[in-house]
Amino acid sequence: MGGKNMAAVTYSANPVEVFVTSREETATSVAGKNAVFSVRDLNLWYGEDHALKNINLELKENEITAIIGPSGCGKSTFIKTLNRMVELIPSVRIGGNILYRGKDILAKSYKVEDLRTRVGMVFQKPNPFPKSIYENIAYGPKIHGIRNKKILDEIVEKSLRGAAIWDEVKERLHENAYGLSGGQQQRLCIARCLAIEPDVILMDEPTSALDPISTLKVEELVQELKKDFSIVIVTHNMQQAARISDKTAFFLSGEVIEFDRTKKIFSSPADKRTEDYITGRFG
Amino acid sequence: MHYMNHTQVQKRMSTRLLKNYLAKLLFLLSTLFGLVVLAALIYRVVTQGVHWIDLDFLINRLSTDPKKAGILGAIAGTLWLMAVVAPITLIIGVGTAIYLEEYAKKGRFQRFIQINISNLSGVPSIVFGLLGLTVFVRGMELGAVILAGGLTMSLLVLPIVVVAAQEAICAVPQFLREASYGMGATKWQTILNIVIPAALPGILTGVILALSRAVGETAPLVVLGIPALLIPLPDGLFDKFTVLPLQIYYWTLDSALVAEYANLAGASIIVLLVILFLMNSLAILIRNKFQRRH
Numbered sequence: 001m002g003g004k005n006m007a008a009v010t011y012s013a014n015p016v017e018v019f020v021t022s023r024e025e026t027a028t029s030v031a032g033k034n035a036v037f038s039v040r041d042l043n044l045w046y047g048e049d050h051a052l053k054n055i056n057l058e059l060k061e062n063e064i065t066a067i068i069g070p071s072g073c074g075k076s077t078f079i080k081t082l083n084r085m086v087e088l089i090p091s092v093r094i095g096g097n098i099l100y101r102g103k104d105i106l107a108k109s110y111k112v113e114d115l116r117t118r119v120g121m122v123f124q125k126p127n128p129f130p131k132s133i134y135e136n137i138a139y140g141p142k143i144h145g146i147r148n149k150k151i152l153d154e155i156v157e158k159s160l161r162g163a164a165i166w167d168e169v170k171e172r173l174h175e176n177a178y179g180l181s182g183g184q185q186q187r188l189c190i191a192r193c194l195a196i197e198p199d200v201i202l203m204d205e206p207t208s209a210l211d212p213i214s215t216l217k218v219e220e221l222v223q224e225l226k227k228d229f230s231i232v233i234v235t236h237n238m239q240q241a242a243r244i245s246d247k248t249a250f251f252l253s254g255e256v257i258e259f260d261r262t263k264k265i266f267s268s269p270a271d272k273r274t275e276d277y278i279t280g281r282f283g
Numbered sequence: 284m285h286y287m288n289h290t291q292v293q294k295r296m297s298t299r300l301l302k303n304y305l306a307k308l309l310f311l312l313s314t315l316f317g318l319v320v321l322a323a324l325i326y327r328v329v330t331q332g333v334h335w336i337d338l339d340f341l342i343n344r345l346s347t348d349p350k351k352a353g354i355l356g357a358i359a360g361t362l363w364l365m366a367v368v369a370p371i372t373l374i375i376g377v378g379t380a381i382y383l384e385e386y387a388k389k390g391r392f393q394r395f396i397q398i399n400i401s402n403l404s405g406v407p408s409i410v411f412g413l414l415g416l417t418v419f420v421r422g423m424e425l426g427a428v429i430l431a432g433g434l435t436m437s438l439l440v441l442p443i444v445v446v447a448a449q450e451a452i453c454a455v456p457q458f459l460r461e462a463s464y465g466m467g468a469t470k471w472q473t474i475l476n477i478v479i480p481a482a483l484p485g486i487l488t489g490v491i492l493a494l495s496r497a498v499g500e501t502a503p504l505v506v507l508g509i510p511a512l513l514i515p516l517p518d519g520l521f522d523k524f525t526v527l528p529l530q531i532y533y534w535t536l537d538s539a540l541v542a543e544y545a546n547l548a549g550a551s552i553i554v555l556l557v558i559l560f561l562m563n564s565l566a567i568l569i570r571n572k573f574q575r576r577h
Contacts, residue, residue, distance in 0.1 A: 083465065085464065085465060088461065088464065090389065113467045114467065116464065116467040117467035120465065120466065123458060123461060123465070127459060127461065127462045128462075129459060129462065129463075129477060130459075130480075130481060139463070139466065139476070140466040143466065143468045143469075143472045144467065189462070192462075192466070193466070196466050
């Protein structure tokens with residue numbers, strides 16, 4: 001753990017400085033955990049609107065990174081850039097590099113389908129397909145070519161167990177997923193994401209549409225998933241970030257103001273703006 | 284300082300309420316007007332034709348003797364016509380809709396096509412008849428056969444299917460597409476497995492409504508030279524045929540010669556109306572059954 005602590009560097013809002021420190025961190029992290037994503041000088045525009053400005057971040061294996069910040073600060077945009085879902089919006093332009101396991105995913109030659117198979121996503125609103133619970137989970141494996149019924153059965157059970165929802169749905173696998181409660185639907189969506197056995201799971205405010213009890217269940221699940229996956233979670237809820245994440249990045253107006261261990265951010269933030277935000281003075 | 288003078292308000296109250304009531308009455312009468320006209324129409328047709336409908340009328344072939352005449356030929360022709368129009372409009376119409384909604388970049392080209400589809404659905408049906416006559420009947424030398432009629436009718440109703448399918452595809456929530464793309468699905472996999480199944484009820488509704496338009500349409504087939512006095516039944520795409528509206532049209536024309544033809548026309552109208560009513564009911568049924576899915 002010592003290496004990890006040392007690797008945690010306080011980021012300043014100055015892009016140049018951030019870039020330098022992130023390089024240093026790459027060097028020190030060799031002894032610690034591997035970087036999953038290295039974001040370098042990422043800039044993104046929606047038309048004329050400069051939504052992400054010089055983002056530099058290192059996201060580590062088997063860690064939960066929370067992205068916090070007020071509405072419109074670019075946190076959702078950022079997470080959607082990591083699996084290039086942001087490209088579904090017309091008029092998006094992206095500059096800089098995002099290295100996923102050492103390869104630039106923004107390069108033309110990088111197949112976006114390949115990326116999204118390795119980097120799964122759970123969305124803000126539960127979005128199961130209007131199909132049965134079974135078909136929802138089997139969808140991913142099927143599109144990637146698994147046809148064997150027995151293997152699909154196993155994947156469905158494993159994924160539903162992984163998302164801690166197996167016991168609730170095992171008797172009704174062939175019923176429509178829309179019959180589930182909102183919280184169950186969201187865990188189903190997490191299970192659906194697990195079914196493609198990703199490396200990283202991106203979660204875009206996964207509990208914002210859920211009640212407190214469902215939220216708690218999803219949070220516990222996220223903690224559990226950390227053992228096998230690297231997780232990036234956007235959240236509006238600062239307590240949630242403090243409860244579940246290892247690292248926290250604070251976004252403001254498209255910039256990373258501070259990126260550090262969650263404990264550090266919430267106990268002694270380096271930047272005044274971070275402090276103002278987490279103490280509830282704005283946002 | 285008060286702006287509201289409540290005595291004044293009180294005074295105007297009865298006038299306001301009277302206007303309120305008159306407005307309601309006006310709209311009720313507008314609605315009733317349509318209903319009354321429809322009722323009169325149906326009453327006239329039914330009293331004239333209903334006694335002429337029996338099993339023989341449905342299964343007999345055409346005859347110059349009103350007592351023996353039946354509409355089996357026209358019904359068979361109508362079914363053949365549907366058999367041609369349904370697959371063509373489904374494939375081309377849905378293909379066009381998918382291209383416009385899922386592939387085409389929103390821009391000048393897409394807008395140009397869109398405007399043309401709207402224009403096309405406003406073109407009088409007789410113009411489509413002339414097109415069919417030039418291209419299919421004479422150009423391709425098909426003659427006034429089922430295939431030529433079906434192709435002409437397909438062109439006529441294609442815009443209906445395209446627009447309905449576009450609306451259905453557009454109504455598929457974006458979050459379903461995102462969920463699919465988010466798992467590494469390609470665009471085609473997403474369209475095939477997610478978009479089309481979710482849009483299918485809307486698409487089918489559009490196809491059925493388009494078919495019922497094709498079944499009821501007369502003018503283009505008159506231009507193509509589809510005969511009414513046709514004794515043999517069609518049994519292939521390259522056979523001559525007739526359809527219910529044409530049968531009605533010619534019987535009505537000839538009712539000056541043989542008075543009973545008017546009754547036969549009335550009876551045929553009832554059959555046609557029942558068919559159209561059933562088709563529209565099916566469309567509504569499909570729509571309602573799948574409406575509450577998302």
